[in-house]
Amino acid sequence: MSAPVMPEPASPVPDLPSPTLPSPARPGTEAGAALLARLRERLSPRHVLTEDGDVAPHLAEARGLYRGRALAVLRPADTAEVAFAVGACAEAGVPVVAQGGNTGLVGGGVPHGGVVLSLARLSRIRAVDPVGATLTVEAGAVLADVQAAAEAAGLLFPLSLAAEGSCRIGGNLATNAGGTAVLAYGNARDLVLGLEVVLADGRVWNGLKALRKNNAGYDLKHLFVGSEGTLGIITAAVLKLFPRPASRAVGFVGLASPRAALDLFERLRRAAGQGLTAFEVMPRFGLEIVLAHVPGTQRPLAGRHDTYALVEFASPRPGADMAAELESALGEALEAGLAEDATIGASEAQNAALWRLRETLPEAQSREGGSIKHDVSVPLARLPEFLERAAAACRAEMPGLRPCPFGHFGDGNIHFNLSQPPGMDKAAFLASWARFNRIVHDVVHELDGSIAAEHGVGLIKRDELQHYGDPVGLDLMRRLKAALDPHDILNPGKVVALSADPPSALP
């Protein structure tokens, strides 16, 4: 048997930062063939994909920023097969890149040699415990299916994000996904009680505990959550469930500035506490392009405003009337001159229509030409300053540029996206990606924020992390990587490179 023809590595889009990747051990013909034979024997030949057509979907992300190469795509059926596959690859010195729904945005799941290990077939809901309010699920379950299983038990799994129809829970946990429910329920890591993880040497750590309190040694689960498949491969998890909202209300508010948005946020948080379940913000430009490009959307407020906030109140109390509470809170904000105008959905259909204005913004932005994106966070109190300084610096760099910062304002998390000047050549605009990264990330860094808020580091921000990260913290990360994956088998070159000072392609 001869080794399969491997697709040549394609360069990342040239206008992106191009971190240097290690050259993973490429098994020679015989070694590679022997490994594949072992894997075929255990996983069955039809779950060891080597045909170009089968492998290709696993070599790139939806945004197409990176294209990788892989010896094969493995589709194990269960944890034991994952453990076998990782163990066999480790023995052969072949890297393993875990993939869930492959919906990531930072190049973290793109292989650069070695094998892709797809968790898609580990998709069972293993158990739902309505008393303990927990759900035990395999890593390959689609997020929407996890939400549905919770709902069937009369409970809520709150994690919610744009890709929920195709992303898989293992990937959500491996990247510590954020989304629109973080304000009330926290990030993905806050929704996890226990994990089952296959380690770099093929052993299985069974940490599938369904406990609310557990101080029996170091907290290992938090180490794997958010490690992007570089420290272990999550195969199953125990998740926290919550009471379902009995009442929810959605409002859309016109505001004079991001500063006014911050004041409104503070007021609503004091009024509703945990009942404030979303506070999303978009600029005037964002709403206008949604109305221009997304069919079926309607202007929610008669006038135009500098900044818009989408706010949601929800409560699981059976008698709660969140619409009345939101109306009262927004009424007071209008009276106080804090909000310029506001509307509240009068039905679930209207609530959904208001949410759609926010959710379709990325789609609308893609219709406005090239977009350079940043997923950043700063301390809440510094958000207005960040928005002002970053937008001013970007506009100064390129007149005509249209900043479109939007997102999870209440979490201090902004998708600081830049739409190209109208009429400019898209490729020419995207060629300035690294330059705008530096401008925006410098402001984030000065304000003590994070250059990787919810999408992770992957490949696209690995060298940025190296540039801005605390050297002691980076050293700790490398020590952890070396302790748990000394031979660099798991997703090598992502997040933090094992070599002390990898060369950076950044200016």
Added chain:
Amino acid sequence: MSAPVMPEPASPVPDLPSPTLPSPARPGTEAGAALLARLRERLSPRHVLTEDGDVAPHLAEARGLYRGRALAVLRPADTAEVAFAVGACAEAGVPVVAQGGNTGLVGGGVPHGGVVLSLARLSRIRAVDPVGATLTVEAGAVLADVQAAAEAAGLLFPLSLAAEGSCRIGGNLATNAGGTAVLAYGNARDLVLGLEVVLADGRVWNGLKALRKNNAGYDLKHLFVGSEGTLGIITAAVLKLFPRPASRAVGFVGLASPRAALDLFERLRRAAGQGLTAFEVMPRFGLEIVLAHVPGTQRPLAGRHDTYALVEFASPRPGADMAAELESALGEALEAGLAEDATIGASEAQNAALWRLRETLPEAQSREGGSIKHDVSVPLARLPEFLERAAAACRAEMPGLRPCPFGHFGDGNIHFNLSQPPGMDKAAFLASWARFNRIVHDVVHELDGSIAAEHGVGLIKRDELQHYGDPVGLDLMRRLKAALDPHDILNPGKVVALSADPPSALP
């Protein structure tokens, strides 16, 4: 200068499990004197305590289960002095045991050679940010002072536990403290956004981020939280604050059984969601000894009941009437036959009196002779089975034994304490500590629970952890310890010993 006379190590109370401790490098006269001279020069002589009377309070815990020894007690003034002290000790090969308020219950802060590093002088509140709802504090601040600083800003820091008047926030974080507010707000680790940590080699990791979303690499803070001073010494933290409750109500409920308590918990959680802020349970025996021994306590309900629940509803919503909501929920539970009797505090004084019945239980128990204690958790749905099986097994082992399981029922966390048979010799009873540990922990283990729920592992449960822990998980813990503290400088021998298989003194 001659080395100070060191107190000889006293054995742990003989009826306790006696894990084998490593023999830390005891500096010879010259080396020890040189280290102390270095430390005195930097910290000033009056903050390097070597007199027996000064050192003694740092050698034992309040319960007196262990008594250690130390070369000196260091009282650094700030992070730089902590870093210097740890670096100097590391160079000399001298272990460092960090202490906050020394209120631990598991032997974690008791030194067995080396120096004690007291964080007490690092007690500043560095900043309060009411907009971001964060508080930056040094490790030595007393928990009650942190609560007060939050209150002064109109906000809540929810961590609350019996020792809050003397325990210090660094210790709370190092042990991932639990307490009475976990149900609504989570454990100590869930209240942390950022940390500053002095590492085993004296370097400082500055992870003092005040961000709600941050995926810039591995989550280092969760590694240090709960590591009991074995991986690093926390010197400062950014904490999350919350809206203050505008309304609270406290109820005391008589129930037929732990099963009924579980049913009531489910009902109240569905009724109130996050508004259910406490669900504590105690047995009939527990209430009776409180009423018998604690001055000023009054019987809350006319009849006697198998099980009692203390429940609290609270809400930050300005218009909330939690008393009305709790009355309605408990009224329905009574009608459904789920509760036998219930009362609700009509004033804050009455609420406090009801809480006192629960809070003074440990004190009342100490008046009933010897008590063998277990701090365990199981999945919520298995709590009634656990309580039944563990009590039956213990009663079968020693007729006349009086189980007194109480605590944070809503978290699945029970302090499964055993009061000695009346009239039995206390020392004879305590001699069976390890035997009852094995009985109770076996049941916990079979039910997939944790033998160390909120108090930590320290020394008292180190060998129990070794006995019950997943071998792969234990190996991971040792790898982390070796990666972050390769020379075993920080609190050696606690939580997890670096040698692969330390001999156990357990039967």
